[in-house]
Amino acid sequence: MAGQSIPGTAELKKLDTAHHLHPFTDYKALAGEGGSRIIARADGLRLWDTDGGEMIDAMAGLWCVNVGYGREELARAAYEQLQTLPYYNCFFKTATPSPVQLAATLVDLTPEGLNHVFYGSSGSESNDTIVRMVRHFWNLQGKHRKKTIIGRQYGYHGSTMASISLGGMSAMHRQADLPMPGFHHVMAPYWYDAGGDLSEEAFAERAAQAVEDRILELGADTVAAFIGEPIQGAGGVIIPPAGYWERIQQICRRHDVLLIADEVITGFGRTGHWFGSDRYGIKPDLMTLAKGITSGYQPLSAVMVGDRVADTLIDKGGEFYHGYTYSGHPVPCAVALANIDLIRREGLVERVRDDTGPYLNRRLHEVFDDHPIVGEVRSEGLIGAIELVADRKTRARFPDMGSVGSRCRDHCFEQNLVMRAVRDAMVLSPALIATRDDIDLILERARAAIDATARDLGRL
Structure with missing residues (x-):
């Protein structure tokens, strides 16, 4: 903030919890977890919080930062x-x-x-x-x-x-x-x-x-x-x-x-x-x-x-x-x-159509087709989903729909990966500037998070 000093992380969290009503948020639960993670800067597909922690954003913000962060x-x-x-x-x-x-x-x-x-x-x-x-x-x-x-x-x-x-x-x-x-x-x-x-x-x-x-x-x-x-x-x-x-x-x-x-x-x-x-x-x-x-x-x-x-x-x-x-x-x-x-x-539409979109689809199958709690992967261009299920053969869902997705989302955050859970589907939509290396890193971390979720459930 030009001309103003930015408070430290602890003070920002305190002010945020005291005064800021976030969209689509359980306020009591967020406060109980210690408050928000404060994002301070971004570049490309990367985000940094006020403690210096780095994350890769596989959601392009809220499906929107198509050209990536930091475009002058x-x-x-x-x-x-x-x-x-x-x-x-x-x-x-x-x-x-x-x-x-x-x-x-x-x-x-x-x-x-x-x-x-x-x-x-x-x-x-x-x-x-x-x-x-x-x-x-x-x-x-x-x-x-x-x-x-x-x-x-x-x-x-x-x-x-x-x-x-x-x-x-x-x-x-x-x-x-x-x-x-x-x-x-x-x-x-x-x-x-x-x-x-x-x-x-x-x-x-x-x-x-x-x-x-x-x-x-x-x-x-x-x-x-x-x-x-x-x-x-x-x-x-x-x-x-x-x-x-x-x-x-x-x-x-x-x-x-x-x-x-x-x-x-x-x-x-x-x-x-x-x-x-x-x-x-x-x-x-x-x-x-x-x-x-x-x-x-x-x-x-x-x-x-x-x-x-x-x-x-x-x-x-x-x-x-x-x-x-x-x-x-x-x-x-x-x-x-x-x-x-x-x-x-930069030819981003053509790049997604001809290169990174097909690559994401192929890598989703390579990484998850054998996973015990993944029922289906699907994608079109640079938007995709990984369905988490109790039984791959019958498509049987886990009880309490959404709880496994929320657990997996938390494991994603532990992997410094931003993905979103919709019911028990893990969804992603990285910026259109994502490279093949970015896609590989996203899916490597997603696999680690889904493995951790499967271990929590006694399925791995």
Whole structure:
């Protein structure tokens, strides 16, 4: 902190425990463990805490630091924009250069037909915006009954009241008496969990049919949209079986239901394509962007709006009574432009597609296919998961779902490896700059953590 001395570790921990309410945290449990580990600096894939401890970050922060830590180009873009114009809003018939330039860049990058952009500061905000846009669109079409949006079990679309309702995280619903009316959920395309003896092709048909069945149950004249992540990240890296997204799009077209692709995690190279929609041939009506848009260096999100929706809002909608103080903030938009330029210049998307993505997949199998508590490994580009199970042959889960994953996560931290547990799946999404050596080190430490977990359970 410029001009200020930073307190020592003990004082920071004390202040943090006394005053800071963290997201997604059991406060009492954290205090009982002695408080937070204080991260002081980072470079590449490495993090250092205030005691000098070094970790390798296999999660790219929260799925977002795609170009790695310590990129001077992004810091310089923010600094130069702050010196020139630190803030002005996009209300009152005004604009600033960087959000205008970024909008044109995003239109060029995203799937054909997404020709308009609405900015926010987080994926949660932008998914809230989408709910507003979808309902406004159908009202303008004179179809006032089309209000319901269908999401999926384990879907994650944010933490606002509306975005929690879009998602299918039951624990989040219970805490806030959600979802709100007008939101429904169907099964996830989670073959390992629910596929049984079905082939991937047959399971893809079953999972997609669940969407159509719900549309028919509710009445197509009441269903406004379907929302899904191309790969369900926070839900446990649920990679859809071949054919699933093709069938989903057929169903949405048949029943005149808008299709929303939430690309908050899968965007900007994570899958080895610019967007997960490119990987799976999805042609959405609306698309949510955040996280990798700035590689986490500044808070920014965007809604890409397809021509059908945008043309109606523009031609028939009048004033759109929606927006945020920081919609189109010039600083994060400048950083996003520098970030996209860096990804292009270094060929990171192609590198993930052709080299490190296939390498991660191969090494996951080599390291874990023989492990007694690993039921499946799966990956796409640089996003993957390791399923921990009680019985490899039957896919039987451990009792008290999530407890083994939490135990393994703690062993990862002991190995100075940052990985995340989702139920009993260990998930990873390293920065796109990760080398083969980085991947080897991540998986070496992950194997040590999973071995330690298996020993705790008497399985090794």
